[in-house]
Amino acid sequence: MKIGLLGHGTVGSGVRKIVDEKNTKEISQLEISKILVRYEKDITDNRMTVDIHDIVDDSEIDVVVECIGGDEPAFSYVQAALFNGKHVVTSNKKMLVNHLEELLELARTRGVSLKYEAACGGGIPWMSNLDRTKRIDDINSFRGIFNGTTNYILSKMSDEGLEFAVALKEAQDCGYAEFDPSDDIDGMDTAYKVVLSSCKGFGVLANIHDIDIYGIRHISAKDIAYACKHGYVCKLIGSGVKSDSGVSGTVIPTFIPKQNIFATIPANFNAIESDSKTLGKMTYVGQGAGSYPTAHAVVQDLIDLVLHQDTEVSSGVGVHVDNKNRLSSFYVRSVNLNRMEDVIEERIDEDTCITKEISFVELASMMKVLEDNAVFVAEVMHDCK
Incomplete structure (x- = not known):
C-alpha cells in the first residue's frame, strides 16, 4: 500500500521512521512514496515535495496520512484526498472536530475510510477499543x-x-x-x-x-x-x-x-x-502524546487498512448536547x-x-x-x- 505523508514534524517523522524500518510483516506491506514538506529548504529526502498535488493527484497513492495539524490547509488537503478516492488517516483532532460531518459524508460517498485513532489518546488504542466494545x-x-x-x-x-x-x-x-x-x-x-x-x-x-x-x-x-x-x-x-x-x-x-x-x-x-x-x-x-506514541496509532490505522480490517467509515447523527x-x-x-x-x-x-x-x-x-x-x-x- 502506497502512502502519501503530509507533514514531517514530530508525528510525521515518527510515522516515516516506523514505516521505513519495516520491523514486522504487516509494516513491510506499507510504503511511503511521497512526503509533503512546507519549504524547499526542508527537503532532505528524494520522496519529499512542496506540492500537494504531487500526492492527492497521484493515482498510485492509496492512502494519505495527514500530520500537519491546524485547520487549514489540512482540511482542504484531506478533502481533496477523500474526493480523489484515497483513504485518509489523520492525527488532527481540531480539524476533524471542525469538519467531521462533512468529511465523514465525503468518505462514505467516495467509498473510502477516514481513520483517526491517533487524534484521541495518542498511543492508547482508545478509538479501536470503542469500536470493539460496540460490536x-x-x-x-x-x-x-x-x-x-x-x-x-x-x-x-x-x-x-x-x-x-x-x-x-x-x-x-x-x-x-x-x-x-x-x-x-x-x-x-x-x-x-x-x-x-x-x-x-x-x-x-x-x-x-x-x-x-x-x-x-x-x-x-x-x-x-x-x-x-x-x-x-x-x-x-x-x-x-x-x-x-x-x-x-x-x-x-x-x-x-x-x-x-x-x-x-x-x-x-x-x-x-x-x-x-x-x-x-x-x-x-x-x-497520550509524543512522536512515537502518536505515530504508533497512525501506523495501526494503516495496518488495519492494508489488512482490510475495520475499514467501515464511522457515521454519526447530529445531536444537541444537554447537561x-x-x-x-x-x-x-x-x-x-x-x-x-x-x-x-x-x-x-x-x-x-x-x-x-x-x-x-x-x-x-x-x-x-x-x-x-x-x-x-x-x-x-x-x-x-
Whole structure:
C-alpha cells in the first residue's frame, strides 16, 4: 500500500521512521512514496515535495496520512484526498472536530475510510477499543484524562507544591506544552477528544459549543492544598454520557478521591474509561502524546487498512448536547462569591466554597453571574464510582 505523508514534524517523522524500518510483516506491506514538506529548504529526502498535488493527484497513492495539524490547509488537503478516492488517516483532532460531518459524508460517498485513532489518546488504542466494545455492547459513558500537558502540570502542583505558572514553564521546557498552551490549559484539547469519543462511542456528532468546558488556567496552590487535605487529587476530566434523555458532555477540573485509579495517573500520561453493560468499566492507560506514541496509532490505522480490517467509515447523527441532568457539587473560588449564596453548601473561606448539588447548566449560569475572569471551579467527586 502506497502512502502519501503530509507533514514531517514530530508525528510525521515518527510515522516515516516506523514505516521505513519495516520491523514486522504487516509494516513491510506499507510504503511511503511521497512526503509533503512546507519549504524547499526542508527537503532532505528524494520522496519529499512542496506540492500537494504531487500526492492527492497521484493515482498510485492509496492512502494519505495527514500530520500537519491546524485547520487549514489540512482540511482542504484531506478533502481533496477523500474526493480523489484515497483513504485518509489523520492525527488532527481540531480539524476533524471542525469538519467531521462533512468529511465523514465525503468518505462514505467516495467509498473510502477516514481513520483517526491517533487524534484521541495518542498511543492508547482508545478509538479501536470503542469500536470493539460496540460490536457487543452499547457504550453508556466514558470519562478520563485526555490531555497529557494538563496532567503533567497538575501532577507537579500536587506532588511538589508548585504554583501553576512554574509547573506550566516546566511543561514547556520538557516539550509537553506549546509556547501558547491555551488549547490545553483552557480545556479545548480535551473537548475536541470528547467530541471524537462521542462520535465513535455513541454514534453522534456533537457540537463542541454545546459542551461545558472549564480549564485549569486559574488554578492555584491553594486549590491543590484544599484537595490534598480532604483526600482528593485534582485532574482535568473529559466525559460523555448517553442516556434515554440524550447525550451530555463536559470538561472540568475534578477533585478525585485518592483511591480512584485516575488519581494515580502520573506526569503526561492519559487514562480513559468506558462503561458498557457486559464489559463494565474498562480503563486504558498510556502515553497520550509524543512522536512515537502518536505515530504508533497512525501506523495501526494503516495496518488495519492494508489488512482490510475495520475499514467501515464511522457515521454519526447530529445531536444537541444537554447537561441539565448532569448533577454534582462544585468547589468554587471567586472574589464575587457573595453573588451565589443560594447555592452554597459549605463556606470554606471568604473566597471559596462547596456548592449544593446542582446541574452543569446551573453552574454555567452561575459563572455568568459571578463576572469573575479569574474564577476557578472544580467538580467534587464524593466517591469512587
